[in-house]
Amino acid sequence: MNALFKILAIITGLLIAGLYPMAASGEEALKFRHITSIYADEQGLGLNHPEGVACNQNALLIVADTGNARLLKYTYKDKTVAPEVRVIQVPQLIYPVQVKLNSRDEMLVLDRKQRRIVRITAAGQFGGYIDGQGASSSAASAPKSFHIDKNDNLYILDVYAGQVIVTDPGGKYLKHFRIPQEYGFFTDLTVDFKGNIFLIDSVNARVFSASKNSDAFAPLTQSLKEYMRYPAAITTDKWGRIYLVDRNGSRIIILGQDGSYLGRLSAMGWKEGLLNYPSQICLNDSGEIFVADTNNSRVQIFSIIE
């Protein structure tokens, strides 16, 4: 009888040992912890449907306060947002929906109304437009999204030309990639630390990638509709993991470097920690994630717990 119990105990132990990694590799693998939320500027004027958020290692946190046609410049350090806020409002910025920081702390902003990328200097002044000078398509272009790599080169998703146009930091055309022919609609792109470019096809919930030295995109994943409704923004972290913002599903989806599903974070709701029609996200090297929680008119900051 004792022998029988021993065998049963060993089998049970083996089963538990075998099952544990399976549970941990799914939605349990990564979790969010809400740190704080940003609701207003220094004067108490509330955010209005913010769609863009940018962060960097210099503790800068920029919010594209879309409905108020302005940028807000915060400092975020040690899990705290400093009370001082710089309001940046220039006439050339009408409807900012996406913002990125370059290595000189300049803010590059996609203005959806003008369909142009606006440069705002670190001092908060208008610094000109970036139109991909020299690109064959520059006469008729429609930038839907853009990314800045570690060398400050720009990658512009031009949906009119059907291209990803790469420019130097000054906006001068360097090269372009044709976007894949078979797609629904591409809404965002990102570049990881290795220089790989990723595109998100929102309609088919599918990620495409192009390596640094290739000249064409290839599918990285099949349709991920099983896990999300309408992914509209994409970014990567320092380990190369891919983060997708499921706009209609109000959550963040995480994929491995190879496109494998790792988990999803948050859900639709109004309370802190929940999201409602989120837009751009930004990740810093401390594993913190900044989310433009658009329809909740706030920016939420989370830490990612592994």
Add this chain to the structure above:
Amino acid sequence: MKLISLHFRHAVVGALCLAGSLIIAAPALPAGQFKLKAGAEATICLKCHETFQKTLKSRSVHSPIKTGKCSDCHDPHTSTHKQLLASDIKQLCGSCHEKVLPEKARSSHKIVAQGDCLKCHDSHASDNRSMLKKPQDKICFDCHQDIDIKSKELRFKHQPMMTGQGCISCHDPHASVKADYLLKKSVPALCKDCHKTNQPSFNSKHLNYPVADTNCDSCHSAHGSNTRGILYDQVHPPVAENKCTECHLPAASPNAIKTKKQGTQLCAQCHRDMISQTFNKNRVHSPLMDNVGCLNCHNPHGSKQKHLLEAPMVITCGKCHEDTVRLQKWSISNPKNEGLCEPVKTGNCSSCHAPHSANNVLLIDQQNISIDLCGKCHKWESHSTHPIGEKVADPRDKNLTVECLSCHKGCGTGNKPAMMPFETTYDLCIQCHPERKR
């Protein structure tokens, strides 16, 4: 069109699953199983089932009956299926007629995939060809009454609709490996079987444009219409007025089918004000930004739909917003959702969303996305005694005020009641009133 074909593909997938079950269906009873006396096989059943003598004289008789092999389909002794059938009727026919539903069908007739062969065919015999229960030109309209009614009212009918062959002139009644909509071939190959594209009359009718290899159903309504040349009733004026060069290069040019311009720039030649207004708003609907532009949603030649939409609105929008349309359909089928908004019920997306552009998120033009918008149809002031409006703060988020979308979701919430994103009203209320939590 692509979207409709997508729906068909979905249907095909479902059909193939069922087809699989047809193909692997239990075969009819093996010959000789009942060890009948010599000569009895063709006559023994008819001794009692005398009426079949008359059936045998029908124009079209099922081959096992002709040879008296009733036991091919029936078990003469016992069966768990009605009418002593040898197997389930939905599988029985497929045991011999497995090729009716090809493995790689692009489209398949739903009733065929479901094994409902007897909806159209008599299992024993009929005076109609192929043992059909009704003549060929009538049987399809038992189900497809809408096409029958509409086509009778049309001024200009497509010739095959008026012949004895009827629908099967163009459609395969069971399945098609070549095209969607059960078409025997894809368009234009199908059309060219009758319409000789090398005839001078064909060229002159098409103003000498090389349209022989283009999609005929871009301009023509396959069943007929009230417009000469069976052009769609909603026809783009340049097409109706034979002004192809408004959009296309001249017929004699090497790329005559090519349009003069791309995307919205093409349509702006005539619709300048509308496009200017569209692009003057904060958010332009993304499809308008690519080099297909307006043609992502509109058919430039003609359509059955208003505003030349390429398909009914919910299908057109669902081409990209499939997730939202899925939710809408789910909400419609939800018995708890008696209070579903009319635009959600009818799939009229543009009741709330501006299809071209708007100044606010979700392409909603009203300043107050919720109250101004919903207030177009609902008297929100008398909706309930719950405080609502710009002066009522939402306790869940200090930047929000209580509005319609604080409790409801505009496109439906699937199996949840009253377009609320919660299972019960209680779950909703305790969001803001936690002190009432039971």
